Amino acid sequence: MAMHSIKVMVNGTEHQATVESRLLLVHFLREDLRLTGTHIGCDTTHCGACTVLLDGQPVKSCTVLAVQADGRQVATVEGLEKDGKLDPIQEGFMQEHGLQCGYCTPGMMMTSSALLEKNKNPSETEIREAISGNLCRCTGYVNIVKAVQYAAGKLR
């Protein structure tokens, strides 16, 4: 069972670690780096609670190996706030009551922030499509859509 030395840039900080081949990226983030904002909600790659950005693209970190992230950039929810200033997506979720228990929220926000990077004015349908890989049990999605629309408005 080989161990591998990896260097991963997480939220702009480089981390070096020696990890098992089978270590999932989500566990590397949560347990090794103690970035517990990324959550685990299923075992079949459905729920999206583990969504992070890998080189700017949302991926389900439970279905990526830590070794696959060697030499790459990972962005997690902890990196959204910059210098004490909330990201518009974070503001949007708070202003529009886009979260209740908060468990799906980091994944939702990472997916949404990537959407807004490439689509500055998404329609309701485009937002719903973009977050269709992220499950929420609490909100019924209505306010999540509003949160993303709020953030889009702020970014324009």
Next chain:
Amino acid sequence: MQPKTTPEVSGMGHSMKRKEDPRFIRGKGNYVDDIQLPGMLYMAIVRSPYAHAKIKSIKTDKALKIPGVLAVITGETLAKYNLHWMPTLMSDTQMVLPTEKVMYQSQEVAAVIATSRYLAADGVEAVEVDYEPLPVLVDPFKAIAPGAPVLRTDKKDKKDNRIFHWEVGDRTATDKAFADADVVVKQDMYIPRIHVASIETCGCIADFDRVNGKLTVYMTTQAPHAIRTVFALVAGHVGLSEERIRIVSPDIGGGFGGKVPVYPGYVIATAASVVIGKPVKWIEHRMENLQADSFARDYHIHVELAAKKDGTMVALRSKTLADHGYADAAANPSKFPAGLFSICTGSYDLKSAFAEVDGVYTNKPPGGIAYRCSFRVTEAVHLIERITDRLAQELKMDPAQLRLKNFIPPEKFPYKSALGWEYDSGNYAGALKLAMERIGYTALRKEQAEKRAKGELMGIGISSFTEIVGAGPSKHFDILGIKMFDSCEIRIHPTGKAIARFGTKSQGQGHETTYAQIIAEELGIPAAHVQVEEGDTDTAPYGLGTYASRSTPTAGAAGAIAARKIRDKAKKIAAYLLEVSPEDLVWETGKFSVKGSPGRAKTIQEIAFAAYTNHPPGMEAGLEAVDYYDPPNLTFPFGSYICVVDIDRGTGAVKIRRFVAVDDCGNIINPMIVDGQIHGGLTMGMAPALLEEISYDENGNVQGGSFMDYLLPTAMETPKWETDKTVTPSPHHPFGAKGVGESATVGAPPAIVNAVVDALSHLGVTHIDIPMTPEKVWRLLKEKGVAE
């Protein structure tokens, strides 16, 4: 309702942004799996592939050879401490770990303790269990039939698989009313098993401190105090004493009733920690969650409704078979084995009714109550709203008109139902008429007629439900003997800020905000200055937790009463400071002023400071109060939902085109939060109606045991919910509020079923069981000759 306080104070009626959000949006929530303790070990559970089997042997040597695997706990281990069985919340018993046989697929068989999560998983694969399969009994009708093999062989003298027989109402009078009626409609309906599937699964960290003899358990629980007391009772004989047990419920990623029961995993992890002396973490995988922990529903209902030919309902009777799995581990109040099912007369002025429910054991996971059901109210409302539409169909009456004809009118409240509940207040016609207006009911019926002529299938369905929440008055409500009051303790600091602790536990309902708003309303202290805490049994006053929409009716009330006690003391302090008698003072939000001399006043902040620096002689210093609130009655929120569906004749797929939900939960604390609860509740009402089901084949193999087949709706399947409100305050609640968290999950499913049946009623379709999968609907279309 216009708020009485300023936005700065943010009392009732303000859509205040949530105080809990800052940590969640930063990914700084503190969920159980986020917590790491020094020396912590990990536990993973070996589970049975068989639904019913003898355990011939458990070999642990391969597992123990894995470096890092420290122990394998089996039923034999726990039997030494008499912990291998435990009581359920319904006073039945269930296994923690088996010593003889397993009774459902995925049952816990052994637990591996290891130094890492990954090694614990490897350990589980390496444990070798030798099973001898036994005949499986999954059909509840077969299980209750005379001569069925007895499943609970652990119960001495048990000769059958019956759990309980419960009945309510006047059978004789009801049968007579049926005999005399012009019209009787009958329907069988099956409400299948479903699972809450909160995005966070269940889990705990049990941490037994050997030096201080104290057990701390961080747990995904909606009811921390009840858990503590159960642990003290169950494990008292091994030295765990209630003052040295601390249950901490930190941030919880959704509960919905699925985080109320005591799961075997919690007990095993605790036993492991006590024995090993290190913290032990156990976090369920999703498949374990779906396959082993508390399910909901599984009711086989037969219902009959009798009426006059003009549509006046006269009587209702029903007989239900409740499949509880191998143990009754539901979390009902103890006198109600079928929960509050007797609300099944619904919003209608039924003169007589009778309902009976029989519980039965089968080879399935134990449980019964969960999934936002308000203690079986989902089942009851499904029953009455479906049979009402059946009656409308039979009489060829518009379902809205039939409902309006039969609603309990406002002047009859408080209303004593035929099955014994006293409904506090209601305005059913008001809600339905508003819903009809919002959705454009008349135009939709016109459109439906036009579409029908062209062979297009469009349906409109109504559900006008009455909910029953806020358990409950001590006269009738207890869980394992503990009465269902709830509590609040408020302490005002010298600088006029406050801390308030409650016996409930939010899992996303926003208590840190809404409870602060209640106190702000009563005392005029800005909600932003009221720190709300829940969930730590070492500090919070005793409560029964948050589920069944009970928090605002009970703990919220306690908060208001405790605040009023503080206001009473504050008045005396103000009188002292102003040198008047208390009767000379008037209160307006945040201050006492002298009658006729409004310039002479003391703010609550000044009074708070004085409570510590200049309190009246003979009076205790400080400014705090506790209230344990015993509600005089339950509260009865209600609503009318209208759903419009279009059916694809080629595939049978049902699309919800529009859904209007008009809810009435009395006076509203935070409209934004209430709407959020409705949106989420509607989604959890749609899901069982169209997508979700857990079922078993004849060998007891679970179907729908992972997210591959247990289908949670995404943003694409979920329609854009439209909501509105009427406000009919509860006359007995301190601030006129009712619970609301589950209304939408209770009210929505029958609206959707009624819509689909309505779309097909001209073809002679009268009922469809949920989930209304495309295949199920397609088969009806085929049968009726209209499939594309």
Next chain:
Amino acid sequence: MIPAAFDYHAPKTLAEAVALLREFKDSAKVLSGGQSLLPLLKLRLGQAGHLVDIGRIPGLEYIKEEGGMLRIGGRTREAALERSEVIRQRYPILLDTAQVIADPVVRNMATVGGNLAHGDPGNDHPATMIALGAQVVATGPSGERVIPIDSFFVGLFTTSLKPDEIVTEIRIPVPPARSGGAYVKLERKVGDYATAAAAAQVTLAASGAIERVGLALTNVGPTPVRAAAAEKLLTGKKPDAAALAEAGKAVAQACSPTEDRRGKQDYKREMARVLAQRALKKAVQRAGGN
């Protein structure tokens, strides 16, 4: 949730990758997007002693028209298909297909090559590639091998790829004028496998009759199913309602679906029929027909 232990290799060249596959034989698996393989390993349903990650090898992700073919690199992400202007304009059937694979987040990792190589009849690209008459280019120790799509899918989770071969390119003949294609999938929710799905690619003659048609189905047999009899019935005919209905019946007969929670066999057959008719109708529309 947690895979059994395995060794991991990240070769920098194709040759290295192939050599590793050769060395470890049946114990080695290619890691492309990982969105089919890793879920299997996490549930401990699949076995792999060695993962050979082709993610570090340059030159495997591209979408380009060249030499009369649309060429898609084997490691091209589904999300790249969705973003591609070429695909959107000239191969909307591929956009239809990519858009319904799993969910948008999974599609950032999932690859076209992986979707084919996994041999899962529930995957969406196989039927589309059959309808398009594609070729799969496999690179192994002896270099490149071009496999016609009709020889690629052999059985349940079995393709004609050898254990030491990697899918490096998919080639699709550039369709002639008056061509159009569509992929229509019935799924219970976003992220589900197809209850049934149909891929239709047609070329119309000047008269409006069907000159060429490729019609294939997803998840109604142990492999993706080419509805050959239906194709024959349609060739040379005007694609009117009667022709589509006749073809639909043949489609239903071509299926051998398994009963599961998505439906019993008769329902799935009927859905294949309905969806094939819908896909054909859309393909004809896109080809400039009615």
